[in-house]
Amino acid sequence: MNAIEIKGLQKNYGDFKLGPIDLTLPEGCIMGLIGENGAGKSTTIKAMLDMITAGGSIRLLGKDARESSALLKQDLGIVPDEIGLPEGLNIRQVEKIMADSFRNWDSKQFYDYMKRFNLPEKKAFKTFSKGMKMKLGIAIALSHKAKLLILDEPTSGLDPLVRDEIVGILNDFTREESHSILISSHIVSDLEKICDYIAFLHKGKLMLCDEKDRLLERYGLLQTTPEILRDLDASAVLGKRVTDYGAEAIVARDKVPQSFEIQPVSIEELFIIMAKEA
Amino acid sequence: MKGLLKKEWYAFLQKPVTFLFPLALFVVLAIQTKSQVILMYLPLYFGILPVTLMSADEVSHWERYMHGLPYSRSAIVSEKYVTVLILSVFSMLVSGVLLFFFMNTGFAVPQFLFLIAAAFAASVLLPSVMLPLNLRFGAAKARIALGVIFAIFGCLAALSVDDEGGSRFQLLEKLAGLNISIGALTGILFAAAAVIMAASWCIALMLYRKKQF
Structure with a gap:
């Protein structure tokens, strides 16, 4: 089964046109969506999450992304470029909200990540650094037995040490054969380390999409x-x-x-x- | 929807002053003055609380983050209305207790129920106008829209005043002239509030389904 199947994805914003984009990610693989700022990476991801209407068809984990959006998201781990949790909440409160949202929520796994990332459980989210916020977002995405991770610029604005740590976490996630990742970034070096597939987006057009090793060969x-x-x-x-x-x-x-x-x-x-x- | 409701609850807990201070203020003022008008501010305030919290959600980008969670657009909209309903019932109960035990100036049960219905209607009216606007256009634009609505009502109110300063329409007098029982009026008030809220919910669903992020 393919984790992601996008056919003829198009979106027109007047001054910016995305697509048509055809993109396939086999299950168990990591795809890096590379493009400059404004290339259409976030628009592609928004279309996948049914946040915008767009032409074409999108199937995630074998299901229509628009028709089964809410149900499908039980199996998706979404990490947006900005982790938009309410600022006054602490980690314990966030955990309780997520436990009531995801049917496969694993509380123990979440708190294990909190320990691993050294995130304080009682401090308000607004006191967290950008790196800490991103780690919390990733921990949430990894704590409900998601099969497909979709990350939008997760390493943007982070220092090299945190970026390296995040790349390590993503590598761990794909040890399970059925786990797949789509990760968008304009920091190509991060993607080069972990991706099996590379897709280049430039000014809304998909310039290239292929296996990384085949490209390098x-x-x-x-x-x-x-x-x-x-x-x-x-x-x-x-x-x-x-x-x-x-x-x-x-x-x-x-x-x-x-x-x-x-x-x-x-x-x-x-x-x-x-x-x-x- | 449970996770979303829990998030609202935690958001209320983050700002106990905005929650408890008006509650205490209105309770004290209503008891001291025995003013039913002041008492009506309580449901009015609690009804609009979920709408004001949406501004904070916008600042934190919660609305966008929420789309990564397993909730349909219908669930996101419905949660706001359930929150309004919970707070309306809460403020209605507080108003009822205050009216019955502390402000009872000798009115009968039908009058008491009428005031409770008025409290309920007061609490759902403003959010019923604001929620579809907020959900579709965001808090800042919705506030502008509300300002325009108030301005239109202000103009209509000004036009309704006759040359001698009286009202052209004499709504209350006309209502009194209809000779409707207070029990029927209570029922009409409850039903009108429910219909307004249901209509608002349908409009909000329709608008939010089309929203692009």
Whole structure:
């Protein structure tokens, strides 16, 4: 079963148009949704959570995301970019609210996370730092036996140590084979560490969606001169960056002569150069 | 819906002053003055409390976060109305106890029930207007809309005053002229409050289903 199946997703805001987007995430995998600010990542996630009306079809865990929205969310762990819990509540109160909301709520697991994250149980949520708030949001998402985690920019604005800790937690979650994650971010290095699939969104368009390893195998970085680059088959070059000192391009390895020295490309370079070209 | 109701309860507990101070103030004033008008402020205040708490929810982005929780849009809307109903019944009971034990100036049971019905109607009227607006447009825009509604009513009230300062419509006199029993009036008041609230709930559901976040 696919954890996520999106077909022909479209949303028009007048000055911004998202899609059409086709995207599939097999069960047990992690997909990174990469894009600059305003690329359409949050809009895609909002459509998945039935927060906006949009064209196309969305199936999560085999169910129609719009028709079975509330029931479906019992199996989803949602972590928005801003954990919008009422400011005056403390962790004990939050736990009680969630226990009354999720049928599979695991109180022990939640408090285990609280200990692991060193979150104070009696302090008001408004006194928490951004990292603490995000950890609480993740703990809530992980404490009701969710099968699919959807995280919108969870590492944005956090220091590298907290980001690394969050990446570790997400890795732990996917040890269970049926667990899947969709994580959006513009911090590509975080996604590169954990994702099996990568989807690039740029100005509302899905530029690319494939397995990370296949992308890294298929594409490489060619450093050469603008003249040589011009002579290459146009379909081989996905994106290029020309400076006074030379040129570098993302190329499809199988479409350039073997005599060229193609270096491995990182997902971050791949995204930046492709987005600039688009 | 239980989790949402619990959240409202905790939100009330966060601000005991806004909850307890008006309660104490109205109770003391009503007992001292034996004024039934002052007593009506109590249900009016408690009815509007859930609406005022929505502003705090907006600031904390709770409304958006809530969409990650397993609640349908209908449940989110209905929870607000259930909260209003709980607070209305609570304020109606407090008003009843005050009227019966502390402000009883010798009125009979039908008059007592009429005042209770008036308390209920007072508590549901304002939230019935505000909730659909708040849910659809947010607290700030809803306040503007309420201001416009009050301004329209103010203009109508001004137009209803005749040249000698009297009312053109003489509503109370007309009601008295209809010779309706106080029991029937009580029933009408309860029924009108229930109908207004039910209509408001339907409108809120319709508007909230279309809301984009």
